[in-house]
Amino acid sequence: MAMDRQELAELLASMALLLELAGENTFKIRAYQGASRTIGKLTEDLDELYRSGKLETIKGIGRAIARHIAEYAETGTIEEYRQLKSTVAPSLLELVKIPGLGPKKAMAVHAALGVNSIGELEYACRENRLIALNGFGEKTQQAVLRGIEYMKKFQGSLLLAEAWPLAERVAAYLLEQDGLTAAQVAGEVRRRCPTVREIVVVVQADAAGLAALEGILTAMPGVEQVTSPETGCFAATLSVGISLLIRVAAVAEFPTALCLFTGNERHVAELIRLAGEQGWTLAGGRLVTADGKAVPVAAEADVYRKLGLDYPEPELREGQDEIALAARQRLPVLVQPGDLRGAFHMHTTYSDGTASLAAMGEAAATRGWSYIGITDHSRTAVYAGGLSLGQIQAQRQEIERLNANRPDCLILAGIESDILPDGSLDYPDDILAQFDFVIASVHSAFRQSAAEKTKRLKKAMQNRYVTMLGHPTGRILLAREEYPLDMPEIIQTAADTGTIIEINASPYRLDLDWTWCRVAREKGVLLSVNPDAHGVAELDSVVYGVAVARKGGLTAANLLNTRERPEMLTLLKRKR
């Protein structure tokens, strides 16, 4: 059986963290970190290297780590990892997740104060006990408290990319049970919200199915504490930490119930108000006329039709202007994943990606794309292996070779250039001019004021070689707040300068947020759904970016990478 290169890389990285928490020497830790990176980015066949006994020819892999890899190849695990894990206090692994608390400080509070959990750490802060420790002070204690607050805020939420497949699994599981004849995901997941607090599934059940449901849920893997707050409704906590809500509908009521449990509160209130205007009631899975007759509803779209509305896609049902648009037959025709002709913003083994340039091109072609834009990191991003001037040349030459051999998917040579604190880029214009396109992104000096940051981004967009603005707000969902920014002014500048704004489709970012998409659209700003892929599989993140675009009411015409190749190439050059 072939080795899972990514899993092995993660295993080695975990060993590095465990060694750090075990107080091992820095250089040993670095060796494991380096080996992890090397394995993650390896382009040669790892199994072949193992079979031929050549693991140690890889730079950064010596005798000890080669032995670990061999063990992994044979057994799928590494014994020393298991031992390390058993010697390091599990609470330390919890504590290092707090932003601002690294391994050293986590070890200090654990060793000196006996802190064994995040809760205990918070208590110790409130008791003012951290400031007594060496290297700690008032500000560090405050920072730790802020970090804890921040973590708490995100407890009970999952990324869409985690919640979506989970919700679909729950629905599929329920559908297999006797007496349950339909099950569909509703709520935040169906609306494709970037983060999800509650999974909602609407099931259609007969009387027997309803009676059995509590037992079915209790027996479901990953479910804790099932309650039934009202008839036809079951609530549970999932072991992943978010809640699950099951809404039961009778056969004739399923489509209406699905509608009522998909839209957000404002959307549904608006529907109920519209029904009320004609003396009807909309509740409990039924639409009832003034004289008490149930309006027949065979599908969700019928609910809207009976109320005089076009069908709004679930993503739009956020109680913005979608009802008004639906009433005037003015809903946008939302972009779909199949509309994409290619993608920009992806990394290769030249910087911090895990797949080679050739592999990314191959993967794009198998997805039916007719172009991709490679953007490795620029030289300021030393931590991410940013490209030197020499590497830029080498990469361009390789791209030209690949393009000569593979005309179906054109590879464009781009760069993700860092926007420096003063708004200039980290290559001079004559270098930038050599790229087919440039994505400009912020990766440093996050703590500027809103005014400084806005000025910084505006200056970058005013550079004629900056084709796109990358992840505009810098947020990491459930981990890092977006930095303060005058977003309307940023969007206006994009419009004025012809800069394309990225919808970063990484499920950890989804940045630009969907709420700004409509503003961009109204200003005539072109957007691009960019996977920000660091490996082949992450190219499929575009699905999440398309979800953002759809939620923001965008059509295929609002996006760059829905265009056929010639038009796309023209648009890339329009600032130059």
Place this chain on the structure above:
DNA sequence: GCCGTTTTCGGCCCGACTGTTTTCAGTCG
């Protein structure tokens, strides 16, 4: 733990930022 030799140990990778410090350690990207 890895590397590279001037063959058997000594050095190993970056820069900004912050906070706790009198000269540096820890964290982060």
